[in-house]
Amino acid sequence: MIQDRYALAFKLYPYRKSPDQDAGSPARHPVVVVGCGPIGLATALDLGRQGIPVVLLDDHEGIGMGSRAICFSKRTLDIADRYGCGAPMLDKGVIWNVGKVFQDDRQVFEFNLLPENGHANPAFINLQQPYFEKFIFEQICQEQANGAPIEIRGKNRVDAIETFDDHTVLDITTPDGPYQLKADWVIACDGAGSPLRGMMGLAFDGRVFQDSFLIADIKMVSDSFPTERWFWFEPYFKSGASTLLHKQPDDVWRVDFQIGWDVDRTEELKEENIRRRLDAMLGNDVEYEMVWSSIYTFQCRRMQKFRHNRVIFAGDSAHQVSPFGARGANSGMQDVDNLGWKLGLVINGLAPDSLLDSYDDERIHGADENILNSTRATDFITPKSKASHTFRNAVLTLAEKHAFARPLVNSGRLSVPCVYDTSPLNGPDTLPGGPSQTRAGSACTDAPLGRDYLLRQLGDQFVLLAINTNAPGGLEVDNIKIRTVALSTADDPGGALAERYLGTADSAVYLIRPDQHVAARWPSYDAASLRTALRKACGKD
Amino acid sequence: MGKLNTKPNIAAPDDFYADLIAAHDGKSDAESEAFNARLILVLANHIGDRDILQEALNVAR
Numbered sequence: 347m348i349q350d351r352y353a354l355a356f357k358l359y360p361y362r363k364s365p366d367q368d369a370g371s372p373a374r375h376p377v378v379v380v381g382c383g384p385i386g387l388a389t390a391l392d393l394g395r396q397g398i399p400v401v402l403l404d405d406h407e408g409i410g411m412g413s414r415a416i417c418f419s420k421r422t423l424d425i426a427d428r429y430g431c432g433a434p435m436l437d438k439g440v441i442w443n444v445g446k447v448f449q450d451d452r453q454v455f456e457f458n459l460l461p462e463n464g465h466a467n468p469a470f471i472n473l474q475q476p477y478f479e480k481f482i483f484e485q486i487c488q489e490q491a492n493g494a495p496i497e498i499r500g501k502n503r504v505d506a507i508e509t510f511d512d513h514t515v516l517d518i519t520t521p522d523g524p525y526q527l528k529a530d531w532v533i534a535c536d537g538a539g540s541p542l543r544g545m546m547g548l549a550f551d552g553r554v555f556q557d558s559f560l561i562a563d564i565k566m567v568s569d570s571f572p573t574e575r576w577f578w579f580e581p582y583f584k585s586g587a588s589t590l591l592h593k594q595p596d597d598v599w600r601v602d603f604q605i606g607w608d609v610d611r612t613e614e615l616k617e618e619n620i621r622r623r624l625d626a627m628l629g630n631d632v633e634y635e636m637v638w639s640s641i642y643t644f645q646c647r648r649m650q651k652f653r654h655n656r657v658i659f660a661g662d663s664a665h666q667v668s669p670f671g672a673r674g675a676n677s678g679m680q681d682v683d684n685l686g687w688k689l690g691l692v693i694n695g696l697a698p699d700s701l702l703d704s705y706d707d708e709r710i711h712g713a714d715e716n717i718l719n720s721t722r723a724t725d726f727i728t729p730k731s732k733a734s735h736t737f738r739n740a741v742l743t744l745a746e747k748h749a750f751a752r753p754l755v756n757s758g759r760l761s762v763p764c765v766y767d768t769s770p771l772n773g774p775d776t777l778p779g780g781p782s783q784t785r786a787g788s789a790c791t792d793a794p795l796g797r798d799y800l801l802r803q804l805g806d807q808f809v810l811l812a813i814n815t816n817a818p819g820g821l822e823v824d825n826i827k828i829r830t831v832a833l834s835t836a837d838d839p840g841g842a843l844a845e846r847y848l849g850t851a852d853s854a855v856y857l858i859r860p861d862q863h864v865a866a867r868w869p870s871y872d873a874a875s876l877r878t879a880l881r882k883a884c885g886k887d
Numbered sequence: 888m889g890k891l892n893t894k895p896n897i898a899a900p901d902d903f904y905a906d907l908i909a910a911h912d913g914k915s916d917a918e919s920e921a922f923n924a925r926l927i928l929v930l931a932n933h934i935g936d937r938d939i940l941q942e943a944l945n946v947a948r
């Protein structure tokens with residue numbers, strides 16, 4: 347039998363017996379993705395959109411209920427846009443820009459995330475993770491209707507894995523008993539507790555933070571709290587050593603209390619005890635309904651390598667961070683974005699298998715950046731020594747009056763797109779006067795183009811972006827198509843494109859990867875240079 | 888205020904802060920306090936200017 351380990355918010359893929367379960371010998375599939383969390387779903391969507399057959403396995407029949415991710419970054423929305431499911435997320439999500447930091451009963455300072463103007467997507471939206479996953483799932487259904495070869499199998503639990511040079515065999519348990527599958531590639535998106543990682547005996551080392559957080563999602567209609575991120579250090583209402591308040595859709599608010607390490611979980615999770623903390627914070631006369639509560643402890647750790655020959659780890663199975671900075675799901679989405687096109691090229695025989703090693707290079711760099719930032723934020727929020735506590739409070743006290751102390755206040759450094767500065771896939775960055783923002787390795791910055799936006803024109807193939815200079819269309823290198831997007835000052839009434847892509851140069855040609863990262867840039871087009879750069883971006887030379 | 892710079896002036900402030908806290912790793916409270924005192928004296932000497940030091944004393948008050 348397969349017991350559910352958690353309750354479902356949405357039952358989306360009820361168990362159905364697959365013909366594979368009655369096959370005489372294990373059926374073989376190009377890609378099996380294990381785990382239907384946000385990262386597994388997005389991986390299947392990415393590959394399916396490329397026409398690559400994917401089987402997605404999960405030990406449940408839908409999306410788990412409960413309070414996990416709420417903050418989704420612009421980069422995640424840009425990726426979702428590329429997959430066709432950004433619009434419903436933006437529609438449902440709560441857009442926010444302002445954060446306020448308090449100590450005791452004083453406001454220490456306020457920040458505004460609003461980046462430059464002229465981006466299709468906001469810096470952040472808040473959206474309950476089950477909705478985020480559901481929108482990806484719905485896009486999968488739409489792609490399936492258009493013929494994308496994606497198959498989801500609910501109540502299919504992977505219980506054993508055996509790896510070979512050119513394939514992997516999975517033992518799967520279902521309500522109808524066990525069966526086996528062979529896969530050319532396995533993508534392990536089975537979460538922080540990754541059973542696959544365990545079965546393969548791979549380490550997952552890092553730091554455990556000795557503190558617990560009580561998370562309460564409550565429903566209230568209130569005018570007293572704006573759509574802002576409010577964070578208290580040592581709040582006057584004493585409901586936690588720190589407290590976070592943040593709005594979600596459907597009039598739901600996330601409240602997060604830091605309650606210490608040695609706590610009696612059962613006691614703390616009693617509704618009357620949670621309400622005691624909430625009432626102290628909100629005032630006794632505020633009405634609210636409890637939607638969900640749980641207690642979390644946090645860790646920052648990663649696997650040493652994410653790629654193990656034909657088994658590739660992505661999302662929380664590969665790396666885990668504390669939530670201060672919203673770098674969990676947001677970094678997992680960058681894993682998918684990075685892996686999808688590479689695996690597609692390798693499976694279609696257009697790039698060598700070694701291209702996948704660059705997934706390790708690039709995403710381990712990303713994971714380290716995320717771990718560093720979320721470790722530092724957690725250290726600031728939960729200081730572990732007296733000296734650290736003294737400095738923390740000194741910073742907070744000074745920040746109220748003195749600008750210099752504000753950059754030191756750390757209630758979470760929010761997720762920003764990773765720049766692959768040292769990636770082996772980067773080609774020449776030879777655009778004199780070119781902005782640093784769009785250097786080789788960086789994710790393309792959006793810019794308004796009359797009625798449209800730049801990122802929406804880039805799509806998910808290799809693109810040659812030519813600005814104020816000629817480049818031929820219909821390009822192809824080693825059977826890999828490169829779409830040319832030619833723009834000029836006339837397409838750029840506000841000047842943002844020039845500012846972000848030309849700097850002081852008169853013209854530019856960018857080679858942009860399918861994940862919309864810059865591979866190389868030059869002042870003008872040259873066939874031989876393009877060929878070399880494209881081959882490098884595909885791990886060939 | 889006069890000459891004391893109270894605008895952000897440290898590149899990569901998070902790196903600096905992490906180094907500062909790490910410098911206290913493994914120290915007892917008394918050792919940390921002594922370390923801080925030495926650090927203040929070192930920095931004060933670098934600043935040198937008595938007016939600025941006086942302003943800094945006021946800011947920290």
Ligand SMILES: Cc1cc2nc3c(=O)[nH]c(=O)nc-3n(C[C@H](O)[C@H](O)[C@H](O)COP(=O)(O)OP(=O)(O)OC[C@H]3O[C@@H](n4cnc5c(N)ncnc54)[C@H](O)[C@@H]3O)c2cc1C
Nearest residue numbers: 381383384385405415416417504536537661662674675676
């Ligand atoms: C309190 C909290 C707040 C957070 N806030 C944010 C935030 O604001 N922003 C953000 O970006 N991130 C946030 N995160 C992190 C985010 O929730 C995770 O990064 C994200 O869920 C990871 O997705 P995943 O798909 O890798 O793994 P999961 O969501 O854990 O999915 C794994 C899936 O694999 C399935 N599975 C497991 N074992 C097997 C098996 N043997 N066979 C078949 N299936 C299996 C599971 O049932 C599950 O469906 C937060 C996390 C917490 C706890």
